[in-house]
Amino acid sequence: MYAFDFVKAASVEEAVSALASGEAQALGGGQTLIPTLKARLADPGTLISLAHIDSLKFVRAGDGMVEIGGGTTHATVAAETAQTYPGLADLAGRIGDPSVRNRGTIGGSLANNDPSACYPAAALGSGATIVTNSREIAADDFFEGMFATSLEEGEIVTAVKFPIPEKSHYEKMAQPASRFPLVAVFVAKFADGVRVAVTGASNDGVFRWAEAEKALSADFSVAAVQELKHSDDDMIADLHGTAAYRAHLIGVMTRRAVAQMV
Amino acid sequence: MPKDSGIGASSKRREDLRFLTGNGKYTDDVNVAGQSHAVFVRSDLAHGRIESIDVTEAEAAPGVLKVFTAKDFEGVGGVPCGWCVTDKHGEPMQEPKHPVLAEGKVRHVGDPYAVVVAETLDQARNAAELIDADITELPAVVNMKDALKDGATKVHDDLTSNLCYDWGFVEENKGAVDEAIRNAHHVTTLELVNNRLIANPMEPRVAVGEYDPWKDEHTLWTTSQNPHVIRLLMGAFVLGIPEHKLRVIAPDVGGGFGTKIFHYAEEAFCTFAAKALKRPVKWTCTRSEAFMSDAHGRDHVSKIELAMDESGKFLALRTDTYANMGAYLSTFAPSVPTWLHGTLMAGNYITPLIYVNVKAVFTNTVPVDAYRGAGRPEATYQLERVVDKAAREMGIDPVELRRRNFINKDQFPYDTPVAVTYDTGDYHATMDKLLEISDRDGFAARKAESAARGKLRGYGVAHYIEACGIAPSNLVGQLGARAGLYESATVRVNATGSISVMTGSHSHGQGHETSFAQVVADMLGIPEEQIDIIHGDTARTPMGMGTYGSRSIAVGGSAMVRATEKIIAKAKKIASHLMEASESDVEFANGQFTVAGTDKSVAWGDVCLAAYVPHNYPLEDIEPGLEETSFYDPANFTYPSGGYCCEVEVDPDTGKVDVVAFSAADDFGNVINPMIVEGQVHGGVAQGIGQAVLENCVYDENGQLLTGSYMDYAMPRAYDVPMFTVDHSCQTPCTHNPLGVKGCGEAGAIGSPPAIVNAVLDALNDFGIDHIDMPLSPQRVWAAMQDAKSGA
């Protein structure tokens, strides 16, 4: 770790202005950023901690929506959306391990947009809206590829609004070492159609599987996606899975998710 | 009846109180006044020529005391290898120099070429980034077979090739083995890889060096399984410090699994630099550093051929193995694929003819050495995999094929064709027990139940033998060991009857402080609490060889028994004087000395006090005091054996393997503490599951370590292992040590991998898959099923 200055922001405004002044980076739960710092892969100068901003920590349900503060931990989401949005609660409850879930935050996870992270699948699969200190961004416009989002420098995720589907399920095949998704699929069935979001698989990060959405919107059944195969173009290939294996898993995880929902 | 103390009791591990409450004293807890901090600068290239290292800027950085490079070590010895293997032509192995800091070339990712010592760790880290090293990348040799090709890049320019040795065992049998294989009814052949592993003890390595110029004394605190061995190797071969001026302390050590046996450059560095700088020097390995600097384990590529007659009787066995040594020879590396491997190739079976060939190869990778089981897992894996394959090819049930070839219990002692003599064993008994505890009869129903859930269930067995309790010094000396392998104990009875036992064994998780105390308590008939076990400090314990090779209770425990016997003999003399009786009439039981046939008695405590306050004492016959030392050198290895069974479920869509049941029926001879023994088996099996299903150390073709963190190196988690069913009721006591014990530390890691792989292949029986190399990751299992389906 390089030496850094540390600012405990008390409000979003304070954090935003601190971030605007020179070399500084927001610190959420630190579950991604701290290991990066320890490996000396980043030298942010100043860390602006969001952990003490109470207005970033909430879970509110109503009007067919769940709205979650950007500083809310995975464990809190798992506990507090269990009734309102069980598919999301289940996803949050299976991120990492208890210490990760009790520190890591939804805002940090979405801002980081790791190509193997869980939350991006829920956000994209639900058609969520990412709220920042300055604007609202539709999930379809938010994720811009591996570790890339449409957030501007110094912009903070203050909340995420999830429309609640009729049914949803997150099916995850864990990478054997990191236990992040090797491939995971979030399927959400809304009155007006089905959304299928895939994480872990693509070099472009989280994405929607249009063919599966179309097939399932027409006929929400395992049979509808039984023969569907995802192409292995641009799939991640590494020690833990070839592109062909990942493409295969997209089909398997999608069918399993649907099987849980019908 | 389970006992509640002494030998055979499941006494609670006394050390756990401090470990579980965070009160252990580990090497990183050692902070010496005035200490400075060392940061090693390690190569990020697998192979490179060092053109120049400019340290000017780094040395000028804040807080820096000095930057060391190879030139500071001119005249200092290299890190030695403790075992010399003689090749099949009778020539000694090729042995490269292993400098403390890289000289001329860097030879693996992680090879240290400079060290910054500074006032604080952060200052040292910052300065390390200012070192300007000009290193020209050279082609790396990673694959062992490529490394042996003509014209391959040499890891060591001064050696003739990358071949460390070509070992044949037993060379004289080769012709007969070849002949038998040529003429056999059936030969089963299998090529397999024993995957490279990283031990990953919970505590990374740490070294703290201190030098007292007024006494000219060095102290090294280090995370070691054998402080006396480190003192010997480092003092004699690297730094030239005589033993009486060098103290090595290995306090609480958080797991070793073999990787903390070896003498490492960092230990020598901290000891050396403490004198050079006249400041204590501390180094704490980061986890990332551990991946590229702790000795790795396994990494064998083998071909095994088993010849049988019509009835499946084994006639001959031939193996051909490439064993990766990495870039330098770690302390015991040459012995692992040879004497700890070739001598075990008979397994539990009567195979009259065996020939083992091993080519040890230098590559641009981290040195490879002993890891839990060391050589024996590699032998067992080959053998128990080829036997399963043979059973399939011959249409014989795999359990039945094993039974047909087992050495029967009336055949012990049994001379194998690979130089060792098994003293005792009863393999049919452990196999019977295994089938019972694994409920083989109920398997079909469980398989059907799994099938109903869409899962493929498999049942696999393996039977192992291991040679442990290493070992007779004269024998290992003939085999190339550059050290003896006895063990020592001093039993110091204090004046009021409590006891301090100083042992040369070292406990780093095994629970010696509990189980060793049970033995002495049992012999003396006094409470365990009255006995303390002291280990891990060369200044406090007699010269001993440490803990590895499941040797502590068999060798260290035996030394302690011998010393305690001497105590009892002397105490009886004192007691006979106190009771005015003839020594031959004195009996000793339950902590009381009595005179046979009378009501005269004297208690243990009174005798101890008399020894130290010898007012009424036979000073003309015996010395005061009650302290005895023994050095025990065993007559043979011990031979634990057992049957292991694994049940798996394979997900046919994803290839994921779940280990759903695991049973172990071990014969460890007599058992001192059943709970500790079970814990050792649990840990070993968990590591075996790790090897078989998850763990794999992978280098790319340029010698870059792809699995350099837990993001890519898959360690087993609690939910990856099932509840284990373990049994050690089959006991054929060792015939040549006083406790009749055999050792249990490595068995789990030796016997489990083949059982797991056999189970997976049983689950995949319908696919006709012969073999899948470990780890059986989802991707590999899925790919094997795909290939089988497409007929590839």
Ligand SMILES: Cc1cc2nc3c(=O)[nH]c(=O)nc-3n(C[C@H](O)[C@H](O)[C@H](O)COP(=O)(O)OP(=O)(O)OC[C@H]3O[C@@H](n4cnc5c(N)ncnc54)[C@H](O)[C@@H]3O)c2cc1C
């Ligand atoms: C052992 C382990 C296992 C894990 N397993 C999983 C898993 O299975 N699935 C999974 O999805 N994740 C996993 N994670 C990652 C975890 O979910 C992280 O918590 C998450 O990715 C980042 O959230 P954070 O709050 O910790 O962010 P930090 O680490 O603090 O920050 C990450 C990045 O986001 C920025 N940032 C933080 N908060 C905000 C905000 N509110 N607005 C804008 N930018 C912000 C930071 O500046 C930084 O660039 C794992 C992590 C660990 C350590």
